[in-house]
Amino acid sequence: MEQGQGIDPKRIVAIAFAAAALFLGIFLEKVLALAFSYTRWNDFPVFGADWTITTVVGFGAAAVAAGVAWRTPRVRDASLEVAGELKKVTWPSMRETRAATVAVIAATFVAAAILGLFDYVWAWLSARIY
Numbered sequence: 001m002e003q004g005q006g007i008d009p010k011r012i013v014a015i016a017f018a019a020a021a022l023f024l025g026i027f028l029e030k031v032l033a034l035a036f037s038y039t040r041w042n043d044f045p046v047f048g049a050d051w052t053i054t055t056v057v058g059f060g061a062a063a064v065a066a067g068v069a070w071r072t073p074r075v076r077d078a079s080l081e082v083a084g085e086l087k088k089v090t091w092p093s094m095r096e097t098r099a100a101t102v103a104v105i106a107a108t109f110v111a112a113a114i115l116g117l118f119d120y121v122w123a124w125l126s127a128r129i130y
Contacts, residue, residue: 009083014070016079021066028058 032054036043043052069075092100 009080009087012083012086013076013079016083017066017070021062024065025059025062028061029055030058032058 033043033052036054043054045052046056
């Protein structure tokens with residue numbers, strides 16, 4: 001089997017670590033802002049009006065966490081293995097994806113109709129009995 005063309009797995013893993021650090025930074029900023037508001041500490045601006053203490057600390061901690069995770073050989077090797085395996089996956093075409101999506105939506109409507117019918121019958125029976 002031929003090796004597929006595409007982006008180097010190491011680059012994909014680095015982008016994923018950067019994205020994870022960004023999301024973690026946003027999360028930590030919000031948690032720290034909530035903690036500051038509960039403790040009634042002032043969240044002073046550090047770099048302009050938008051970069052407050054919670055922003056700097058949250059994104060700084062996220063960057064440190066991403067750096068530590070990247071420098072940990074076990075985490076980095078596992079991530080590179082996952083990216084390498086994903087490169088070998090045969091992804092469905094757009095036509096196959098569309099057909100599968102239509103099948104799932106149709107099955108959902110059929111299941112909803114059957115469950116709605118059962119619910120109607122059960123409610124009718126319950127009304128007659130009680």
